[in-house]
Amino acid sequence: MLDKIKELQKEIEEIAVKSAEELEELRIKYISKKGEVSRLMEDFRNVSPDQKKEVGQAINILKNFATEKIRVLKEGLEEQASDSKGLDLSLPGDPMKAGTRHPISIIKNEILEIFKRLGFVVSEGPEIEDDWHVFSALNFPEEHPARDMQDTFFIQRNPDILLRTHTSSVQVHDMETMKPPIRTVTPGRVFRNEAISYRAHCMFHQIEGLYIDEDVSFADLKQTLLYFAKELFGEKSEIRMRPSYFPFTEPSAEVDVSCSICGGKGCNVCKYTGWLEILGCGMVDPNVLEASGIDSKKYTGFAFGMGIERIAMLKFGVNDLRLYFENDVRFLNQFEAAN
Numbered sequence: 001m002l003d004k005i006k007e008l009q010k011e012i013e014e015i016a017v018k019s020a021e022e023l024e025e026l027r028i029k030y031i032s033k034k035g036e037v038s039r040l041m042e043d044f045r046n047v048s049p050d051q052k053k054e055v056g057q058a059i060n061i062l063k064n065f066a067t068e069k070i071r072v073l074k075e076g077l078e079e080q081a082s083d084s085k086g087l088d089l090s091l092p093g094d095p096m097k098a099g100t101r102h103p104i105s106i107i108k109n110e111i112l113e114i115f116k117r118l119g120f121v122v123s124e125g126p127e128i129e130d131d132w133h134v135f136s137a138l139n140f141p142e143e144h145p146a147r148d149m150q151d152t153f154f155i156q157r158n159p160d161i162l163l164r165t166h167t168s169s170v171q172v173h174d175m176e177t178m179k180p181p182i183r184t185v186t187p188g189r190v191f192r193n194e195a196i197s198y199r200a201h202c203m204f205h206q207i208e209g210l211y212i213d214e215d216v217s218f219a220d221l222k223q224t225l226l227y228f229a230k231e232l233f234g235e236k237s238e239i240r241m242r243p244s245y246f247p248f249t250e251p252s253a254e255v256d257v258s259c260s261i262c263g264g265k266g267c268n269v270c271k272y273t274g275w276l277e278i279l280g281c282g283m284v285d286p287n288v289l290e291a292s293g294i295d296s297k298k299y300t301g302f303a304f305g306m307g308i309e310r311i312a313m314l315k316f317g318v319n320d321l322r323l324y325f326e327n328d329v330r331f332l333n334q335f336e337a338a339n
């Protein structure tokens, strides 16, 4: 009997399996109720009393050994199954969740594309500026309120350094570094010391436009902006210009576009006027041309500036400016998928 036990022990030691079915067969063969080990137990009855102790111990050892071996084999098979799952190259890939483009970027790109079609090139400039580029070169008088701490973020240790309050500052860089004809559109972040509310923020985005050449006229400005409005808000759009004041343009105007929501009939978005204000513009003041070294006798130009948030609010029907800066994915996911 001891020989039989030894034999079985050897057999079990050598077991190797490839599948769970095979293992199950072996489990039944060795350790089930009708298996080899149970049969040994039955035969144990016939063992002579002087051998009982030794044989009993050997059967127990064999039984534990077989049970353990089967357990280890089973674990090995399970591990293999989960490993190979990760390596199956024929499985479809996990879909990658693409983000969505930020609504401000969508509108910014759309606006830039329109002006690029007209021959404008994109220029950019620094967000941290000096007084010259933000104010002085743009003809801001000394006492202008924008130069006040209340409206502008100055760097405490050096009041000549500040966060730009508008992208018009890049006009100055462009005029300093380029030769006419100059046709630039400049997107960027601007900063103002404003209390944050649904319609104002201390940081927002603008696009500035500048066109300088010989014989640029107010008619060119008007036609350019009409084309822009039709491209952005639809073919039926119209614009109207209202006289205004900016230190860097003369004459200056504010531009309204016919309300694309009610078609000009009047609704709560346009406050029942049929018009929406979208930008400021004008003919570049000769003082501004001269300050940047451009001959104002030879060249004239127009400039315009618009807030991207405001236009995005109109296009997307967003009624709270703060939503753009909170990065709530429930808000952001509603816009075009990035491509």
Ligand code: DAH
Binding pocket: 165, 166, 167, 168, 208, 209, 246, 248, 249, 279, 280, 281, 282, 283, 303, 304, 305, 306
């Ligand atoms: N810089 C002005 C602002 O921030 C916008 C503006 C108005 C820009 C008229 C211009 C312009 O270039 O001609 O409110």
